[in-house]
Amino acid sequence: MISQEIRKIAPEMDPLRRGMGWTTEDLAKPQIIIESAFGDSHPGSAHLLKFVDKAADGVNQSGGKAARYFATDICDGMAQGHDGINYSLASRDTIASLIEIHANATPFDAGVFISSCDKAVPSHLMSIGRLNIPAIIVTGGVMEAGPDLLTLEQIGAYSAMCQRGEITEEKLTYYKENACPSCGACSFMGTAATMQVMAEALGLMLPGSALMPATCEDLEEVALKAGIQAVKLAKMNLYPKDIVTIKSFENAILVHAAISGSSNSLLHLPAIAHEFGLYIDEKTFDSIHKNA
Structure with missing residues (x-):
């Protein structure tokens, strides 16, 4: 595993992790980054820490060692009506770049990505394609x-x-x-809800876990299982680019048509595809929607 290879050439890493409370046994385990948009920035992210901790429990219970990283997002609703909206789309790429820094500065064997909303979910999907480490997404569901x-x-x-x-x-x-x-993504088929569905349609979530109510206790169980699955993916050496193909994006666009998803997917799915080394554009949407 890459984490163990890096330990051989970076002797400072072990003592630094010991300083965080890691045991000698932890150092030799599959190391899993848990990347989330948790923060008191808006209702779609303010509740995510409990899912982060559940995912960490799943990782640690199944023989891995979890490390929690955070890059919170902004809310389009709060940014509307003033100059703040000019930062919205830029935040997506900034979060993706910060996650790239997190995961490459200290390489990990797999990742769990936890987010709910308009720019955070696309940024996490972009990051997964860019990093191409075994990965699974957990979405924070929708508010009441x-x-x-x-x-x-x-x-x-x-x-x-x-x-x-x-x-x-x-x-x-x-x-x-x-x-x-309540907390959670806005409870209508806007960008946030649409991108949660797109993450599952691309094959990067546990089946049936998109758009669960944010207040549903079952969502914590999903996060736990995602942590367990991340360790399995690391041991299997199963990478996102082994799962996500051009057919995956065509399937997601077909699902997008079925749910009458947000037109903002035209901004996000091509950007995500690009990070996977694939190409789709508005003509891809048009063709699939017309034949849906």
């Missing part, structure tokens, strides 16, 4: 809907109605205070 299926998507319309005098300021305040009742 508010009263009468209220979601964040409706807030812009209600704000405009308030400005026109069609609803009261108090009513708008009620909507704003109840549109996001």
Whole structure:
């Protein structure tokens, strides 16, 4: 395994890891990076630490040693309406580059990638293609809907109605205070939910785990199993580019048509394909959608 090869030529690595509490036995185990977008940046990432810890448990219980790394993302919803939105797409590539730095500065044998939202999920998929280490994705699911299926998507319309005098300021305040009742990705088929489905459609998640409710206890079990699976993938030497092919992207685009996924996938899937050494463009989407 690459981690053990690096130990032979980097003698400083062992004592530095011992300084973090690693045991002598830990040093010889398959070393698994757990990369997540956890942070108090928005509801799609604020809850991810519990899944990080569960994935680490899965790694450590199955004979590996987990190392937690973090690169939080920003929220398009919070960035809208001001100059902040200009940082949105740039953040995707920046996160992918930071993960590349994390995983190559200290090489790992496999990775678990945990995220939920618009730019974090694509950045993790891009990173997996770029690094090509055995890898599995865990997505943080979707938030609960508010009263009468209220979601964040409706807030812009209600704000405009308030400005026109069609609803009261108090009513708008009620909507704003109840549109996001839990952590998780926004509960409609926007970019975040779409890219969670795309990650599974590409074959990089445990089957059936995309778009689970963020509050569902079963999602913690998924994270645990993902950690176990990462160790298995490392021992099997099964790499993402062995799994993800041009057919995988064609399948994902077909799924995209079936779910009426976000058109922002036109930004993300070609970028992800590029990192896998593959090429798709808008014509690929058009052809598959027309024949769906």
